[in-house]
Amino acid sequence: MARDLGAAQRFYGEVAGWRFRPARLGEAFSVAELDGMPVAGIGALAGDLAVAVAWTPYFAVDDADVAVDRIRERSGTIAVGPVSFESGGRGALVADRDGAVFGIWEGQVSSGWRVGSGQAPAWLELRTRDAFESAIFYGEVLEWATGRAGCCEVAYEEERVVLRQEGEPVARLDSGPVEPGSYSPYTRPRWHVHFRVPALEPAVEAAVALGGRTVSETGTSATERWVSLRDPDGALFTLTSFRTDGGGADG
Secondary structure, eight states: OOSOHHHHHHHHHHHHOOEEEEOTTOTTEEEEEETTEEEEEEEOOHHHHTOOSOOOOEEEOSOHHHHHHHHHHTTOEEEEEEEEOTTSOEEEEEEOTTOOEEEEEESOOOGGGSTTSTTSOSEEEEEESOHHHHHHHHHHHHTTTSOOTTOOEEEEETTEEEEEETTEEEEEEEEOOOOTTOSOTTTSOEEEEEEEOSOHHHHHHHHHHTTOEEOSOOEEOSSEEEEEEEOTTOOEEEEEEEOSSOOOOOO
16 A cells, blocks of 8 residues: 555665556556566555555455455454455455454455565565464464365464465464554564565665665575665565575574
């Protein structure tokens, strides 16, 4: 969700190398692509819907009404929808029991949209009060770990829940100190998106030059390096790139 579609496209185009095409959802929407594959969607609706400028993950469901009913039954919140679009899809903007916002989508989904595949976002992270309890909520709402074709597998690893699809990690749920209802994005439960770029420093420099700012030090693992940022409108996201030095973790 952005305030100005053109400004958002200019920023992420320079930072992440994305190109944009019109979406079937209307003039306020565009699809970001990298090397011809879809990466993300931008909708200039933050002002119209009185919602925060933010990156929000949308999870595919077979039936939006059924998913919304499951969310209500488990004390989640329905903010918008389900709404029908001319494209034939139906979506809703919702929140889990602790207030972390996410979306659901019923309709056609390109295989290129799957997190962790191709040019799509590298992974998603849920920062929440209790990762195990949240995994139960999302598992029941989104039918994780049900054994049906295409569903995700869930594992508890090193005090966090890891979500995999076809063996590849696509999301992790981390327990930690959070404050449900907090106005601070650093303390309230939330989903956080990680976008992969070829080289970290040039992308971060471009973001800062275009009005964004870093909000973390550079993190490092055995295989990747990453930095969290805000775009000019305040949306939080993380840029990550593979390490090329072959070194071990130092951060």
